[in-house]
Structure formats: C-alpha cells, structure tokens
Amino acid sequence: MFYSGIVVTSKPDRFDQAVSAVSELPGVEIHQKDEASLRFVAVIEAETINAESDLFSKIRFLPDVTDAALVVHRGEDENGKPIALK
Amino acid sequence: MQKSANISRRNLVKSGVAASTALAVGIPITPIAANAATEADKGIKWVKGVCRFCGTGCGLMVGTMDGQVVATKGDPDAPVNRGLNCIKGYFNAKILYGKDRLTQPLMRKKNGVFDKNGKFEPVSWDEAMNEIEKQFRRVYKAKGPTGVSFVGSGQYTIPEAYTVSKMLKAGFRSHNIDPNARLCMASAVVGFYQTFGVDEPSNVYDDIENCNTMVLWGNNMAEAHPVLWSRVTNTKLTKKETRIFNLTTHSNLSSGIADCEIIFKPNTDLAILNYLAREIVKRKAYDQKFIDDHCIFATGVVDIGYGMRPTDKFAFEAEKDTQAKQNKIVLTKAEAIGQHRPEMEGKEVEQKNQGNNGAHWHITFEEYCKGVEPYTLDFVAPLAKGDPDEPLDQFKKKLQLLADFYCDAKKDIISFWCMGFNQHVRGVWVNEQLYALHLLTAKQARPGNGAFSLTGQPSACGSAREVGAFSHRLPADMLVGNPKHRAKTEQLWNVPAGTINPKLGKPLMGLMRGLEDGSVNFMWTQVVNVFQSAPNSNHWLKAARKPENFIVVADAYPTLSAKVADVILPAAMIFEKWGLYGNAERRTQGWTQMVEPVGQSRTDIAMMLDLCKRFKLKETWCEQKVGDITLPNVLEAGKAMGYDPEMTLYDALFAGMKTAKETPWPDPKYPGKSCSTADALKLKWFPEKALFNEYRQFTLGGHDLADFDTYMDPSIHGLTWPVVNGKPTKWRFNAKYDPFVKNGDFEFYGPLMKAIPSGNLKGVTDKTPKPLPGRAKIFFRPFAEPVEKPDAKYDLMLCTGRILEHWHTGSMTRRVPELHRAAPHAVLYMNPKDAEDRGIKRNDLVEITSRRGSIKSRVETQGRMKMHRGYCWMAFFDESVQVNKLCVDATDPISAEPDYKKSAVFVKKA
Numbered sequence: 001m002f003y004s005g006i007v008v009t010s011k012p013d014r015f016d017q018a019v020s021a022v023s024e025l026p027g028v029e030i031h032q033k034d035e036a037s038l039r040f041v042a043v044i045e046a047e048t049i050n051a052e053s054d055l056f057s058k059i060r061f062l063p064d065v066t067d068a069a070l071v072v073h074r075g076e077d078e079n080g081k082p083i084a085l086k
Numbered sequence: 087m088q089k090s091a092n093i094s095r096r097n098l099v100k101s102g103v104a105a106s107t108a109l110a111v112g113i114p115i116t117p118i119a120a121n122a123a124t125e126a127d128k129g130i131k132w133v134k135g136v137c138r139f140c141g142t143g144c145g146l147m148v149g150t151m152d153g154q155v156v157a158t159k160g161d162p163d164a165p166v167n168r169g170l171n172c173i174k175g176y177f178n179a180k181i182l183y184g185k186d187r188l189t190q191p192l193m194r195k196k197n198g199v200f201d202k203n204g205k206f207e208p209v210s211w212d213e214a215m216n217e218i219e220k221q222f223r224r225v226y227k228a229k230g231p232t233g234v235s236f237v238g239s240g241q242y243t244i245p246e247a248y249t250v251s252k253m254l255k256a257g258f259r260s261h262n263i264d265p266n267a268r269l270c271m272a273s274a275v276v277g278f279y280q281t282f283g284v285d286e287p288s289n290v291y292d293d294i295e296n297c298n299t300m301v302l303w304g305n306n307m308a309e310a311h312p313v314l315w316s317r318v319t320n321t322k323l324t325k326k327e328t329r330i331f332n333l334t335t336h337s338n339l340s341s342g343i344a345d346c347e348i349i350f351k352p353n354t355d356l357a358i359l360n361y362l363a364r365e366i367v368k369r370k371a372y373d374q375k376f377i378d379d380h381c382i383f384a385t386g387v388v389d390i391g392y393g394m395r396p397t398d399k400f401a402f403e404a405e406k407d408t409q410a411k412q413n414k415i416v417l418t419k420a421e422a423i424g425q426h427r428p429e430m431e432g433k434e435v436e437q438k439n440q441g442n443n444g445a446h447w448h449i450t451f452e453e454y455c456k457g458v459e460p461y462t463l464d465f466v467a468p469l470a471k472g473d474p475d476e477p478l479d480q481f482k483k484k485l486q487l488l489a490d491f492y493c494d495a496k497k498d499i500i501s502f503w504c505m506g507f508n509q510h511v512r513g514v515w516v517n518e519q520l521y522a523l524h525l526l527t528a529k530q531a532r533p534g535n536g537a538f539s540l541t542g543q544p545s546a547c548g549s550a551r552e553v554g555a556f557s558h559r560l561p562a563d564m565l566v567g568n569p570k571h572r573a574k575t576e577q578l579w580n581v582p583a584g585t586i587n588p589k590l591g592k593p594l595m596g597l598m599r600g601l602e603d604g605s606v607n608f609m610w611t612q613v614v615n616v617f618q619s620a621p622n623s624n625h626w627l628k629a630a631r632k633p634e635n636f637i638v639v640a641d642a643y644p645t646l647s648a649k650v651a652d653v654i655l656p657a658a659m660i661f662e663k664w665g666l667y668g669n670a671e672r673r674t675q676g677w678t679q680m681v682e683p684v685g686q687s688r689t690d691i692a693m694m695l696d697l698c699k700r701f702k703l704k705e706t707w708c709e710q711k712v713g714d715i716t717l718p719n720v721l722e723a724g725k726a727m728g729y730d731p732e733m734t735l736y737d738a739l740f741a742g743m744k745t746a747k748e749t750p751w752p753d754p755k756y757p758g759k760s761c762s763t764a765d766a767l768k769l770k771w772f773p774e775k776a777l778f779n780e781y782r783q784f785t786l787g788g789h790d791l792a793d794f795d796t797y798m799d800p801s802i803h804g805l806t807w808p809v810v811n812g813k814p815t816k817w818r819f820n821a822k823y824d825p826f827v828k829n830g831d832f833e834f835y836g837p838l839m840k841a842i843p844s845g846n847l848k849g850v851t852d853k854t855p856k857p858l859p860g861r862a863k864i865f866f867r868p869f870a871e872p873v874e875k876p877d878a879k880y881d882l883m884l885c886t887g888r889i890l891e892h893w894h895t896g897s898m899t900r901r902v903p904e905l906h907r908a909a910p911h912a913v914l915y916m917n918p919k920d921a922e923d924r925g926i927k928r929n930d931l932v933e934i935t936s937r938r939g940s941i942k943s944r945v946e947t948q949g950r951m952k953m954h955r956g957y958c959w960m961a962f963f964d965e966s967v968q969v970n971k972l973c974v975d976a977t978d979p980i981s982a983e984p985d986y987k988k989s990a991v992f993v994k995k996a
Binding site for chain 1: 104114155180313
C-alpha cells in the first residue's frame with residue numbers, strides 16, 4: 001500500500017467546499033486543518049503509485065483548490081514493513 | 087485480530103504521514119499525532135537529497151531501508167521548498183526503476199562486429215569503449231578537435247560538467263562541448279553578461295515573500311516551477327496587497343491567481359517593454375541618482391539575422407523562404423517605426439551585422455529617450471494585442487495598469503521570466519530590456535525588488551553555466567576567447583601555456599548542423615535527449631544515420647536519441663552517485679550516494695575517465711592544424727611540468743590532480759558509503775570530491791563556493807554563492823549583503839564588463855573605448871518580428887513548452903505509468919473556433935504541418951491551456967509525437983538559442 005501526505009490550499013472563501021470535495025474522493029482522508037491559512041492535510045492511500053498520482057492530479061485541479069503539494073510519500077506491505085517506491 | 091492489527095497499522099501510518107505533513111508545513115498537530123509520526127518512521131534512514139527535475143531545486147529527504155528507497159518527503163528545513171514537492175517529486179525514486187531502464191551497453195552489430203546498419207546487441211563495457219575509442223581516434227586524426235563533439239546538459243551534476251569540460255578543453259583541446267542549456271538559458275546568460283558583466287541572478291527566492299508585485303513574462307510558473315508557484319500562491323493569499331501580472335502568449339494555469347492576464351502576440355514583448363520604459367521616462371519615475379551612480383545607457387546593431395545558416399544548401403524545399411530571411415528581410419511597418427527608419431517600410435534590408443551581432447555602444451540618456459519615443463500606447467497596443475477577440479481598449483487599460491505598477495516607487499516588484507523570453511530570436515534583447523526597467527527605477531538587487539531570470543533545469547546554473555561546459559566558456563564566467571582567461575585556466579588546471587585552443591567550438595545547433603554538413607563526425611550525448619529536443623529535428627535524425635557519423639548516447643533509458651545512436655551506454659542516475667546541483671537562485675546543494683546503480687550502469691564520470699585512459703598526451707598536446715590556426719606543441723613544456731608524453735589524459739588531468747591525492751577513497755568522513763564511480767574503475771581516490779574541490783579554486787574571488795564536505799553536511803540545505811567565510815550571499819551587488827561590493831551602496835562588479843565606444847541610436851560616433859567600472863547597462867533595443875508569422879498557407883502560430891506532469895522529453899517521466907496516465911500523449915491545444923473552422927472536433931486526430939515536417943496528434947480545445955484564435959500549443963515530452971520536427975531552428979544570433987515558440991503551421995484532420 002502507498003501513502004502520500006498532501007497539503008491542499010483552498011481558494012479564498014471556499015475552504016469548507018474544498019475540504020468537502022477532497023474528502024469525497026475515494027482513498028483520501030482529511031486530517032489537520034488550518035482555515036486561517038486556507039490549508040489542510042489530506043492523506044492518500046492507494047494500492048499503486050499509479051492510483052496515488054491520479055488522485056493527486058484530481059485534487060490539484062479541483063475548482064475550489066488553489067494549490068496542492070506533496071509532502072510525504074511512502075509504501076508499506078501488509079506486515080507494516082516499508083517497501084521500495086517502485 | 088490480524089485484520090484489526092492491519093487496520094490499526096494503516097491508521098497509524100496514515101496518522102503518521104498526516105502528522106509529518108502538517109509538521110513540515112507548520113500546521114499545528116497534537117502530541118499524539120507527533121508520536122504517530124515518529125512511530126511510522128521507525129527503521130527508515132533519512133538522507134538529504136535534491137529533486138531531479140526543475141530549476142527550483144527542492145530539497146528532499148530520501149528514506150532508505152535495506153538498500154532501497156522506501157520513502158521520500160520534501161525537506162522541511164530546505165529554504166527553497168520548506169517541505170513541499172510537486173507531482174514530479176513523487177517520482178524521484180520511481181524513475182530509477184522503469185521497466186526498460188538501460189542496464190548494459192548496447193552496440194549496433196552485424197556478424198559480430200560494429201555495423202552502423204546493424205541491430206543493437208548487448209556488449210560488455212570493454213567492447214563498447216573499444217569501439218568508441220576507435221571511432222573517436224578515427225575522427226580526431228582526420229579532423230582534429232573540431233571533428234569530435236559532446237552534447238552535455240543542465241542536468242549534469244557539477245563534477246560531471248567539470249570532467250567533460252576539462253577532458254575536452256585541456257585534454258583534447260576541443261571546445262565542441264555544448265549543453266542543452268544552450269536551448270534554454272543561453273539568451274539569459276548573454277543578457278546577464280551584456281547588462282552586468284557576470285552571469286546569474288542578483289536576487290533570491292525569498293523575494294517572493296518580500297515583494298508585493300510579481301510580473302510573469304513568458305513563464306508559466308504554475309506548471310514549470312510549481313513549488314515556487316506554491317510560494318507565490320501563499321504570498322498572494324496571505325499578503326492582501328500582493329498583485330500578480332501574467333504576460334503570456336496564451337492563457338495558462340498561471341493566469342488562475344493572476345490579477346491581470348495580458349495576452350500578447352509573439353515577439354511583441356520587445357514593444358511592450360519599450361512602452362513601459364517610455365512611461366517610466368515620461369512620468370519621471372526613474373531614479374536619477376541610481377542611474378547616475380550605477381548605470382550607463384547603451385544600444386547596439388540591428389539586422390543581425392536569425393541564427394540560421396547563411397546558405398539554403400541543406401534546407402528542405404519548403405523551408406527555403408524562411409531560410410532566405412537569414413540574409414535579407416522585408417521590413418514591416420512596425421519594425422520600420424520601432425527601429426527608427428520609417429523610410430524602410432516594405433523595403434528589403436540586408437542582414438549585414440551577422441558577424442558582429444553583439445556589438446553595442448554607450449549612448450546618452452537623451453538618445454535612450456529618443457529610442458523609446460515611438461513606443462506609445464497607440465503604437466504598441468494594436469501591435470501587441472494577442473487575442474483577436476479582446477477589445478483593444480481593454481488591452482490598453484491592462485498595459486497602462488502594468489505601467490502604473492512599474493512606475494510606482496512604492497511597489498516592490500519582482501519580474502520573473504523563463505523560456506518565453508529566452509527561446510526567442512531576440513532573446514538577449516528582451517532580457518536586457520527587462521533589466522532596463524528595473525535599473526531605471528532602482529528596483530534591482532534589493533529585497534523584494536529585482537528582475538529574476540528563472541532557470542529551467544536543475545543545474546543549468548550550477549553545472550553548465552558556472553562550470554562553463556559550453557563551446558565558448560571556461561569555468562567561473564571566463565571565456566575561451568580571452569587570452570588572460572585561458573592562461574588562468576591553464577594555470578589552475580596545471581597544464582602548459584598554450585594548451586587550450588583559442589578558437590571557440592560550435593554551439594549546440596552548430597554541432598547538429600555539423601553532423602549534417604560533415605564538419606562533425608563524432609558525437610557523444612550525456613544526460614540529454616537532443617535528437618528529440620533540438621528544433622527542426624528531421625534534419626538531425628537523418629544526419630545521425632550518415633555512415634561517416636558515429637553517435638554515442640549515454641542515458642538511463644532508451645530514448646529517441648538512443649534509437650539513432652551507434653552505441654548506447656547505460657548511465658547511473660541521481661541517487662546512484664554522489665552529486666551537486668546549482669539551482670536558479672545560486673544555491674548549490676549536494677547529496678551522497680544512496681543506492682547502487684542498476685545493472686551495469688555507470689556514472690558519466692566513470693565513462694569519461696575510461697575514455698581518457700585510452701588516449702595519450704602525445705596524441706593531443708602535439709602541434710595540430712585546426713582550420714586557419716595551429717595549436718602549438720606543448721609536450722616539451724609539459725615534460726618540464728612532469729608530464730610524460732606517454733601519459734594518458736586520465737593520469738595527467740584527473741588521477742594526477744592535487745585534490746585527487748588529497749581525497750582517498752574510501753573517505754573516512756563517509757564510513758559505510760559507496761562511490762559508484764570509484765567502484766566502476768577501482769579507484770583509490772574519491773572522484774566527485776576531488777573534481778569539485780579542484781573546480782572550487784576557480785570560483786574564489788566572486789563566485790565563491792564552499793568545499794565539497796560542507797555541501798554534504800546534513801545540516802546544510804544548500805548555500806547561495808558567493809559563500810565567503812561560510813556565509814552565503816543573498817542579494818549580490820548590494821553593499822549591505824554582498825562582500826564583494828567595495829565601492830558605494832551598489833556595485834555591478836561583473837568582470838566581463840568591457841570598455842565600449844560611444845555613439846547614438848544610429849551607430850558609433852566615437853570609437854574610444856570607455857571603461858564602465860561597477861556599472862550596469864540600460865539597453866535600448868527595438869522591436870523586431872519573429873522569423874515566421876502565420877500566412878495564407880501556414881495559418882496558425884505554434885508554440886511549444888513543458889507541462890506540469892512531464893519533464894522535458896519524457897525520458898524519465900514517460901516511463902512512470904502514473905505520470906504517463908496523467909498526460910499520456912502530447913495533444914495540440916487549439917482554439918475551439920479554429921478547430922471548428924477546420925472541421926475538427928475535440929479529440930480528433932489531426933496532422934500538423936510546418937515547412938519542416940508533419941506530425942500527428944489529438945486535439946484539445948478545453949483544458950488548462952486556453953488558446954485564442956490563430957494560436958496553438960504543444961508540449962515536447964512525447965516521443966510518439968515529436969513536435970520538434972515542426973519547429974524552426976532559427977536562434978537568437980547572439981546567444982545561439984533556438985526560438986521554439988514561433989513556428990507557423992497548418993492543421994487538418996488526419
């Protein structure tokens with residue numbers, strides 16, 4: 001399984017809508033939020049890096065989103081052991 | 087239980103990932119979340135790295151376990167990106183593992199021997215290098231230093247660029263080394279040289295947060311420098327007074343948060359900049375004291391041609407009319423007015439200044455004012471308006487607003503530009519003009535104020551430019567053509583006086599043309615896919631296959647260039663070797679080797695050192711006739727220095743370096759670390775460190791770099807040079823920040839600033855050269871048309887560039903299925919009405935034809951690039967589409983950088 005931590009910046013006055021839109025994407029969870037700076041943390045969980053990147057692109061180009069940046073990226077097997085980013 | 091343990095683990099990892107993410111960007115987290123972050127990271131060894139991709143130069147932390155990369159994260163302590171990466175940052179590790187990664191040398195063979203018409207077969211390194219040696223020697227004996235060539239890269243590491251430069255210039259006495267940075271930054275470099283006498287920006291990325299106005303000129307930062315764009319976005323959202331202008335030839339992603347989008351016609355940036363300069367003058371918004379103390383005014387020759395060949399001998403029939411403009415053009419009305427010769431409208435003008443295209447002279451302020459006088463709003467607006475459907479009044483208002491900002495002393499302005507300015511037949515001019523605005527208003531080299539030339543590649547600055555791996559350069563801004571610079575280089579390289587060839591090599595397009603015209607018969611390409619990325623590529627693809635030419639491609643993947651090569655060498659990639667990059671803000675950053683190279687791949691340095699072991703000084707330091715000059719025999723002088731003529735170039739130039747003796751391998755400073763270069767050649771010295779530390783000697787006295795170990799220190803996240811007494815420099819030329827300023831509050835101390843004659847707008851009137859110590863030049867440059875404009879047959883203007891998901895020619899990113907899916911094929915972005923007029927619907931397959939070739943692709947009429955009528959756009963990452971078959975190979979004649987942005991095409995349904 002692959003995981004990425006993304007920081008998303010919403011458009012001004014669209015924070016709740018951005019959070020809602022991102023949370024609706026399958027495999028994406030919302031974590032920390034900082035409305036004052038229009039930013040929130042989303043975590044993508046996917047079986048392949050393929051799927052992760054598709055989700056990242058979808059988030060990046062949502063209408064209520066100004067920007068999205070990748071911060072953390074890692075993979076783990078079912079035993080909790082880190083796996084190569086292949 | 088297992089299932090709930092798994093869920094529990096996944097939740098822990100997700101919490102840990104979230105917490106790490108929040109921590110990195112300063113979003114508050116709970117202590118429980120912080121614990122989750124630490125737990126999730128257990129067992130992973132984090133090592134400092136740098137992103138492989140663009141010139142932003144994001145810092146990375148790379149997590150390894152059991153010799154593999156298992157995690158990456160944006161380095162939260164990296165001043166450049168503060169923990170952020172863009173989508174390509176996902177794949178810094180994954181690019182190492184594409185299924186078709188080259189793992190073994192390949193050579194064309196028939197019946198067991200090399201045959202140019204044979205199929206590729208796997209061979210040993212020895213067999214590959216034996217054939218390369220044989221072919222190099224054949225060409226070198228027949229044609230000398232001018233017959234062989236290397237095409238290098240702004241993606242070289244610094245030690246790689248230094249190796250190729252020293253090998254060729256000191257060893258083989260050839261300057262036929264030119265990087266793909268010629269295709270992206272050469273105009274910017276000449277703009278720096280002419281304006282400041284020294285290369286590279288005076289400002290830093292922190293100016294994004296320091297300013298209140300940003301102007302993008304031909305730079306789709308949202309896609310091309312995405313993490314810088316994240317910083318811009320953050321500034322815009324948090325500093326309410328921030329305003330952003332996007333000047334572009336087509337609407338793009340950067341227009342999203344821009345306050346004002348200005349769509350202009352290609353090449354009319356020249357006119358718009360003169361309009362702005364005229365407004366500064368008319369409104370007296372210039373800083374007289376700054377100008378009096380620190381600047382002079384200048385102008386130069388026109389009628390310099392378009393960097394094409396002076397003959398149509400090699401031109402396809404269809405391109406001969408464009409080719410003919412190299413020698414003669416018919417002046418348009420706008421050119422005639424803008425160039426102060428209205429009587430020449432509609433007349434033929436010979437391009438008589440091709441041989442002295444960079445000539446310029448000092449003019450008075452009054453002459454400068456005369457120069458910009460024709461560039462009124464009423465002249466410029468109709469000329470420059472790019473969208474035919476935009477009302478002229480609206481366009482005028484935008485230009486006036488832009489002028490208001492440049493003229494306002496209270497605005498702290500950073501102007502950014504990149505390929506729109508540099509890949510331009512008058513790229514040098516337009517770079518100079520933008521500096522002019524900032525120099526007139528004293529908005530340069532100060533926090534929050536400056537004209538900031540952005541670099542596209544990760545180390546076009548650090549490797550290609552600073553090291554001087556160009557056909558006309560030596561390290562640290564020294565030039566081949568300057569005898570004092572050659573002498574200093576010979577001294578630092580410890581080679582005999584007279585070793586270095588005084589004659590410049592060919593720039594990149596010259597090398598490609600050389601393959602076609604027979605003057606170059608050997609080409610070795612490194613970290614570049616030049617047969618896909620060079621414009622007018624049908625010519626060069628064919629030339630590569632000529633029987634007398636021998637092409638070596640060193641790369642990590644089987645690119646288009648590899649397919650036309652004779653030998654393919656598998657190259658080690660970023661974290662498989664030690665390296666350093668220098669990014670767009672003069673920040674040099676280093677990384678240690680983290681994993682072993684895949685298969686039998688070797689570093690480019692190992693390959694070059696191997697080549698050097700096969701040639702002796704007696705073959706190269708002998709007397710050689712090179713065209714109309716004779717290189718002296720320096721073997722006797724070499725003997726006196728301890729060089730036996732039987733010595734190999736390897737022993738003389740590399741193993742014999744003083745720094746090689748000082749840097750053993752293994753290095754006790756790096757216990758447990760590998761060095762793939764040393765391993766490949768069983769070296770007992772540390773090549774990357776020795777090479778860098780020798781190169782560093784060139785930089786002292788103005789380009790100062792720290793030593794190798796400093797950059798490898800985990801606590802150092804790069805340093806902006808000059809680094810003096812361990813302290814980096816942020817704003818150059820500013821006495822408050824730059825230790826090399828000796829006089830006054832600003833000093834433009836560029837060592838290349840020559841004494842120049844004086845004159846007026848028409849020419850030189852006083853040939854006496856006047857020195858310009860410490861001054862920058864404010865240039866007047868006139869409007870000039872692009873070499874191709876749409877006409878009755880080729881009725882659309884095609885522009886090319888890069889998109890967010892893909893890097894350059896897709897050698898790395900197209901192999902990664904994820905990025906491949908995000909943008910599987912290059913599409914032609916067209917205006918919906920233009921498509922409809924041609925019977926074309928969205929997603930139709932079309933044929934696009936220019937004077938130089940035809941390609942096919944699908945059409946996109948929506949999406950994030952919005953075309954106005956008459957204009958279309960395509961990215962160049964896609965080997966299956968090869969847009970460079972269409973592009974004209976006209977260049978800025980001064981910089982020799984091609985103009986990829988303006989080729990006339992027609993489009994029809996396929």
